[in-house]
Amino acid sequence: MAEIKKVGVLGCGLMGSGIAQVAATAGCTTVVRDVSDAVMAKGKAGIAKSLDKFVEKGKLPAADRDAALARLSYVTDVSALKDCDIIIEAVTEDLDLKNDLWKELDALCPAHTIFASNTSSLTIAAMASATARADRFVGLHFFNPVPLMQLVEVVRTVTTSPATFDRAMAFAKSLGKEAVAAKDNSGFIVNLLLVPYLLDAIRALEHGVASTVDIDNAMKLGCGYPMGPLTLLDFVGNDTTYKIAEIMFTEYRETRYAPPPLLKRMVMAGLYGRKSGKGFYDYAANPPVPVDLGL
Numbered sequence: 001m002a003e004i005k006k007v008g009v010l011g012c013g014l015m016g017s018g019i020a021q022v023a024a025t026a027g028c029t030t031v032v033r034d035v036s037d038a039v040m041a042k043g044k045a046g047i048a049k050s051l052d053k054f055v056e057k058g059k060l061p062a063a064d065r066d067a068a069l070a071r072l073s074y075v076t077d078v079s080a081l082k083d084c085d086i087i088i089e090a091v092t093e094d095l096d097l098k099n100d101l102w103k104e105l106d107a108l109c110p111a112h113t114i115f116a117s118n119t120s121s122l123t124i125a126a127m128a129s130a131t132a133r134a135d136r137f138v139g140l141h142f143f144n145p146v147p148l149m150q151l152v153e154v155v156r157t158v159t160t161s162p163a164t165f166d167r168a169m170a171f172a173k174s175l176g177k178e179a180v181a182a183k184d185n186s187g188f189i190v191n192l193l194l195v196p197y198l199l200d201a202i203r204a205l206e207h208g209v210a211s212t213v214d215i216d217n218a219m220k221l222g223c224g225y226p227m228g229p230l231t232l233l234d235f236v237g238n239d240t241t242y243k244i245a246e247i248m249f250t251e252y253r254e255t256r257y258a259p260p261p262l263l264k265r266m267v268m269a270g271l272y273g274r275k276s277g278k279g280f281y282d283y284a285a286n287p288p289v290p291v292d293l294g295l
C-alpha cells in the first residue's frame with residue numbers, strides 16, 4: 001500500500017485549516033488551496049496560533065511546530081495539487097461547487113491520487129459519480145476543532161474499492177485520530193444523530209421554552225455535555241448548519257432535519273457564530289453575551 005506523503009487540502013476555512021495543520025504535524029507535505037490570499041492569510045494565522053498553543057502547553061516541541069509550518073504551502077492555483085497522494089476537500093457545503101473542483105482535479109491528478117471529502121451531509125456517491133475515479137473516492141469526516149477532536153469518520157460508498165478504503169483508514173490513523181467506519185448515508189453517524197438535536201434546540205428557543213443561556217446550561221449540566229447546543233452551533237457555523245439541514249431534509253424528507261425559520265433569519269443577517277463574531281452569542285464581549293434575537 002503506497003504511503004501518503006503529500007496531501008492537498010481544498011479550502012482554508014474552519015475545517016480546511018485544521019485538517020492542513022494535522023496533516024503537516026503528522027509529517028506530510030501539505031498544500032492548501034482557497035480562493036483568495038486574504039482568506040488564506042486568516043487560515044494561516046489560525047494554524048500558527050494553534051500550533052503555538054500546543055507548544056506553550058508542552059504538547060509539541062518547538063522544533064516540530066517549525067517543521068510543520070515549513071511543510072505547509074498556500075496556493076490559489078488548483079493545479080498545484082496535481083501531484084498529491086490524497087486530496088481532502090473542505091470547501092463550502094455546496095454540491096455544485098465541490099463537483100466543479102473534483103472534475104477539474106480528476107483531469108489533473110494521476111491514477112493513484114485518492115479523493116476524500118469532509119462533507120457533513122452530502123453523500124460521497126454524489127461526488128464520486130462526477131469523476132472517473134469513483135473507486136478511489138472516500139469520505140474523511142473530521143470534527144471541529146480538528147487538531148483537538150479525536151474522531152474521523154471514514155466513509156465507503158458503493159463504488160469505493162476495499163484498497164482505497166484501507167488506505168484512507170490507515171491515513172486517518174497516521175494523523176493520530178480514532179477512525180470509525182461509516183456507510184454513505186447523509187450525515188454518516190454523528191450528524192445523523194447530532195443535527196436533529198441542534199435543530200430542536202433552536203426550535204426550543206424559537207418557541208420560548210427557555211432563554212439561550214438556560215437552554216445551554218440545561219444540556220451542559222443536565223446531560224454532562226462539554227457545551228450547550230447553541231454554543232456548539234456558534235462553533236460549527238450557523239451558515240454551515242443551515243446548508244447541512246437543507247441537504248439532510250431533502251435527502252430524508254423528515255421534519256426533524258428541517259431548518260427552523262429562526263436559523264434561516266440568522267443566516268440572512270450574517271449571524272454565523274464565532275467566525276462572524278456574532279451568532280446566538282456576541283463574541284465581542286468576554287465572556288460572550290446572548291444576542292437579542294427579538295424573540
Ligand SMILES: NC(=O)c1ccc[n+]([C@@H]2O[C@H](COP(=O)([O-])OP(=O)(O)OC[C@H]3O[C@@H](n4cnc5c(N)ncnc54)[C@H](O)[C@@H]3O)[C@@H](O)[C@H]2O)c1
Nearest residue numbers: 011012013014015033034035090091092093119120144236
Ligand atoms: N464547521 C464544522 O464544524 C464542520 C465539521 C465537519 C465538516 N464540515 C464540513 O467541512 C466543509 C467546510 O466547512 P467549514 O466549516 O470549514 O466552512 P468555512 O466556511 O469555514 O470554510 C469554507 C472555505 O471554503 C472556501 N472555498 C469556497 N470555494 C472554494 C473553492 N472553489 N476552492 C477552494 N476553497 C473554496 C471558502 O473560501 C472558505 O474559506 C463543509 O463541507 C462542511 O460541511 C464542517
